[in-house]
Amino acid sequence: MPEFTTWDILYNLILAARWTVVLSILAFICGGIAGLLVLLGRVSPLPWLRRTMNLYIELFQGTPLLMQIFIVFFAFPLMGVETTAWTAAVVALTLFTSAYLAEIWRGCVESVPKGQWEASESLAMSFTEQMRYVILPQALRVAVPPTVGFSVQVIKGTAVTSIIGFVELTKAGTMITNATFQPFLVYGLVGLLYFALCYPLSVYAKRLERTLHVAR
Amino acid sequence: MSLVKLTGIHKSYGDNEVLKGIDLKVNEGQVVALIGRSGSGKSTLLRTINGLERINQGSIEVDGACVDPGQSDLRALRLKVGMVFQQFNLFPHLTAGQNVMLAPVVVKKQSKADVRTIAEEALAKVGLADKFDAYPDQLSGGQQQRVAIARSLAMKPRVMLCDEITSALDPELVNEVLAVVRKLAEEGMTLLLVTHEMRFAREVCDTLVFMHKGRIAEQGAPEEVFTKPATPELAQFIGMVTER
Amino acid sequence: MAYSFDFPAVFDYTPVLVDGVVLTAALTVVSTVAGVSIGIAGAAARTSGVKALDTAVGVYVEVIRNTPFLVQLFFIFFGLPTLGIRLPEWQAAVLAMVVNLGAYSTEIIRAGIQATPRGLIEAGESLAMTRAEIFRHIVIKPAMKKIWPALSSQIVIVMLGSSVCSQIAAEELTFAANFIQSRNFRPFEVYFVVTALYLGLAVLLRWLLARFGNLVFARRAARA
Numbered sequence: 069m070p071e072f073t074t075w076d077i078l079y080n081l082i083l084a085a086r087w088t089v090v091l092s093i094l095a096f097i098c099g100g101i102a103g104l105l106v107l108l109g110r111v112s113p114l115p116w117l118r119r120t121m122n123l124y125i126e127l128f129q130g131t132p133l134l135m136q137i138f139i140v141f142f143a144f145p146l147m148g149v150e151t152t153a154w155t156a157a158v159v160a161l162t163l164f165t166s167a168y169l170a171e172i173w174r175g176c177v178e179s180v181p182k183g184q185w186e187a188s189e190s191l192a193m194s195f196t197e198q199m200r201y202v203i204l205p206q207a208l209r210v211a212v213p214p215t216v217g218f219s220v221q222v223i224k225g226t227a228v229t230s231i232i233g234f235v236e237l238t239k240a241g242t243m244i245t246n247a248t249f250q251p252f253l254v255y256g257l258v259g260l261l262y263f264a265l266c267y268p269l270s271v272y273a274k275r276l277e278r279t280l281h282v283a284r
Numbered sequence: 285m286s287l288v289k290l291t292g293i294h295k296s297y298g299d300n301e302v303l304k305g306i307d308l309k310v311n312e313g314q315v316v317a318l319i320g321r322s323g324s325g326k327s328t329l330l331r332t333i334n335g336l337e338r339i340n341q342g343s344i345e346v347d348g349a350c351v352d353p354g355q356s357d358l359r360a361l362r363l364k365v366g367m368v369f370q371q372f373n374l375f376p377h378l379t380a381g382q383n384v385m386l387a388p389v390v391v392k393k394q395s396k397a398d399v400r401t402i403a404e405e406a407l408a409k410v411g412l413a414d415k416f417d418a419y420p421d422q423l424s425g426g427q428q429q430r431v432a433i434a435r436s437l438a439m440k441p442r443v444m445l446c447d448e449i450t451s452a453l454d455p456e457l458v459n460e461v462l463a464v465v466r467k468l469a470e471e472g473m474t475l476l477l478v479t480h481e482m483r484f485a486r487e488v489c490d491t492l493v494f495m496h497k498g499r500i501a502e503q504g505a506p507e508e509v510f511t512k513p514a515t516p517e518l519a520q521f522i523g524m525v526t527e528r
Numbered sequence: 529m530a531y532s533f534d535f536p537a538v539f540d541y542t543p544v545l546v547d548g549v550v551l552t553a554a555l556t557v558v559s560t561v562a563g564v565s566i567g568i569a570g571a572a573a574r575t576s577g578v579k580a581l582d583t584a585v586g587v588y589v590e591v592i593r594n595t596p597f598l599v600q601l602f603f604i605f606f607g608l609p610t611l612g613i614r615l616p617e618w619q620a621a622v623l624a625m626v627v628n629l630g631a632y633s634t635e636i637i638r639a640g641i642q643a644t645p646r647g648l649i650e651a652g653e654s655l656a657m658t659r660a661e662i663f664r665h666i667v668i669k670p671a672m673k674k675i676w677p678a679l680s681s682q683i684v685i686v687m688l689g690s691s692v693c694s695q696i697a698a699e700e701l702t703f704a705a706n707f708i709q710s711r712n713f714r715p716f717e718v719y720f721v722v723t724a725l726y727l728g729l730a731v732l733l734r735w736l737l738a739r740f741g742n743l744v745f746a747r748r749a750a751r752a
């Protein structure tokens with residue numbers, strides 16, 4: 069086995085980090101779309117739909133991401149569908165993201181004053197019209213900072229998919245450690261790469277929040 | 285035939301019965317003021333008329349559109365009933381013009397070009413033709429309330445409900461809004477107003493409805509009601525408001 | 529082919545599950561107490577006005593908040609021995625959880641402290657209290673009360689996150705699940721049951737934290 073230089077290690081980790089990025093983006097986009105649907109159900113005028121979506125959110129916020137990933141991973145074969153670590157990772161992270169984003173956005177929707185609902189209602193708008201033209205445009209403004217902030221949680225969440233064998237940054241770190249016997253260096257670099265991905269987003273989220281507060 | 289017909293309206297919040305059987309008829313072009321003490325149920329009554337509050341019993345009929353406790357589709361009713369709120373409730377992310385145009389375009393599916401004309405006319409009517417592109421936070425309270433009136437007018441309602449629409453305004457801005465209401469009344473709009481402006485009610489309305497503890501205690505022409513109150517409650521209420 | 533579920537195959541291992549639940553609960557209790565203590569100290573440091581302290585704690589908080597817990601755990605368990613610090617599995621798990629919760633609670637508590645009305649602090653100053661006295665007697669209690677819901681959520685998140693400690697063979701609930709499914713080959717049933725157990729733990733933990741908050745903060749409020 070050839071000697072690994074620090075540079076080799078870093079290079080291989082960066083290659084693997086691409087999958088962390090791809091998985092994060094995919095989960096964030098799919099989770100965002102699903103989250104919007106969950107949100108609409110969660111604030112809809114139908115009590116049974118509200119309760120169902122609330123249950124969905126509670127379920128995902130009350131169980132470990134790792135368990136969600138395992139269940140998705142092992143549920144597919146039961147339904148007779150072949151699955152890969154990649155599919156299971158995308159599906160599980162999408163569900164996870166949708167639940168959290170829906171809950172974050174619900175807070176934003178509820179920050180829109182009641183009078184806005186009443187005014188649009190008295191103009192004969194339907195629920196979807198109210199949401200589309202009156203409520204969501206206003207909720208969106210306050211939703212951006214926490215949404216950007218949550219993207220950090222999604223990136224960190226992808227690390228858990230290494231456990232079902234999806235080769236992203238953390239899994240690559242484990243594999244390289246096993247080859248080099250340099251855990252301190254390798255996991256240090258892994259941490260650094262995650263930091264490089266997450267920290268700018270955290271800073272950006274904080275800055276957005278500050279400008280929002282000033283604008284008020 | 286009356287334009288608005290309320291029959292036996294009951295409304296409770298939990299154990300608290302707020303409306304205890306309201307019967308009221310309003311004719312086309314009639315201007316009705318609802319007066320009464322705080323908590324007597326004026327706002328609640330107004331809000332039931334365009335379905336913001338569900339009723340427990342009774343029926344509401346506005347120009348053929350009918351609502352009873354079981355009915356959930358309120359669209360037909362709301363198309364005939366406009367509402368102006370104490371807190372204006374303009375959409376802050378839209379300009380004055382867009383506020384006025386939104387519902388006709390989205391709800392009535394009228395063409396943008398037509399609606400633009402309607403909106404310009406409505407804003408002109410409330411004296412804000414030049415504020416089409418202003419955002420609500422660039423307008424004074426009185427101007428915002430007038431935009432809210434224009435927004436309601438653009439839907440061409442058969443009757444307009446106004447709930448203390450000058451109460452959130454600085455005193456010097458009250459008159460510009462009342463002047464608009466007066467103009468609407470003169471043009472024959474059917475109006476149902478909750479107001480504490482007794483002088484205005486006396487001058488502009490042709491009927492005063494005095495509410496007490498969830499019931500209509502008295503109604504009649506303003507002069508009559510003011511000069512010859514039949515119930516001690518009304519006498520006391522008049523004494524209270526004229527003292528101020 | 530219809531799959532037929534076999535949940536009894538999971539309950540044959542009930543003692544293993546019970547052990548797992550107990551260890552997860554123990555990990556959570558220990559790391560909550562230690563983590564929140566670090567959070568209070570960290571928040572005090574960040575609002576102390578001592579620049580170096582503020583920066584040092586700030587770096588700690590940001591590093592932890594912007595890296596995955598799993599990587600922190602691996603770094604502690606596999607990486608630290610390089611420096612001669614060798615911890616058994618459960619100690620590594622506790623340390624990782626404490627470090628993690630410490631960072632988050634520092635940030636949460638700091639936000640609570642910074643929301644303290646200026647007038648309260650000035651009142652303390654006018655009573656000739658020192659900075660430390662003001663912090664201890666005036667600032668921290670209302671701040672904790674205000675952020676208690678946010679802190680509670682974070683504690684629940686850390687409890688759920690402890691699930692990955694199975695990866696260093698700390699014998700908590702997920703480890704128990706992995707063990708059972710390697711014996712009975714019923715992974716779906718096992719993880720389903722264990723997920724339900726986590727849900728129960730999360731509900732219980734939320735309830736306990738809410739009770740605790742009511743108890744502690746209500747009494748303080750009544751005395752004030």
Ligand SMILES: Nc1ncnc2c1ncn2[C@@H]1O[C@H](COP(=O)(O)OP(=O)(O)OP(=O)(O)O)[C@@H](O)[C@H]1O
Pocket residue numbers: 297300302320321322323324325326327328329
């Ligand atoms: N959403 C609600 N939930 C519970 N009770 C309510 C609600 N809205 C109003 N009430 C109660 O109904 C009663 C009548 O209220 P309403 O607002 O109709 O009175 P009002 O005559 O408009 O008074 P005001 O002059 O103060 O506006 C009050 O006792 C009030 O507390």
Ligand SMILES: [Mg+2]
Pocket residue numbers: 326327328448
């Ligand atoms: Mg009222």
